[in-house]
Amino acid sequence: MNTSPVPFRRIILVCLNERPAGEASCGPRGGKEIADLLKKGVNDLGLKGQVRVTKTHCLGLCQLGPNVVVYPEGTLLSGVTPADVPAILEKYAKAEVK
Ligand code: FES
Known part of the structure; x- marks a missing residue:
């Protein structure tokens, strides 16, 4: 096993998981749209390679x-909507890690 520093200053994990009908899950409630908007925003800001948006289960x-x-903060953002994406980009993608 090798260890090395993570090559991104932030990693933003977006849940896209889909559970069977009747069970709450992030995918059917907008997870993919949120992930796509975050990825586009990171690219538009020229932050690709610095901020990684990762679709997860x-x-x-x-x-x-x-x-x-969001890492390295380890912050959970819940009940996220596409309308929240600009604020997430402002607070976590554009800002330096403290
Ligand atoms: S479906 Fe379980 S946290 Fe998103």
Whole structure:
């Protein structure tokens, strides 16, 4: 096993998981649209290679979704909508890590 520093200053995980009908999950509640908007925003800001938007499966907090987790802060953003994307980009993609 090798270890090395993560080559991104931030990683934004967006849950796209889909559960069977009747069970809460992030995918059917807008996860893909949120991920796509975040990716586009990061690219438009010229931050590709610095900020990584990663589509992921269940983060274990399905009832709260759609869920986004930001590292290195380890911050959970829940109940995210596409309208929240500009604020997420402003607060987490553009800002330097403290
Ligand atoms: S389906 Fe998104 S946290 Fe479980």
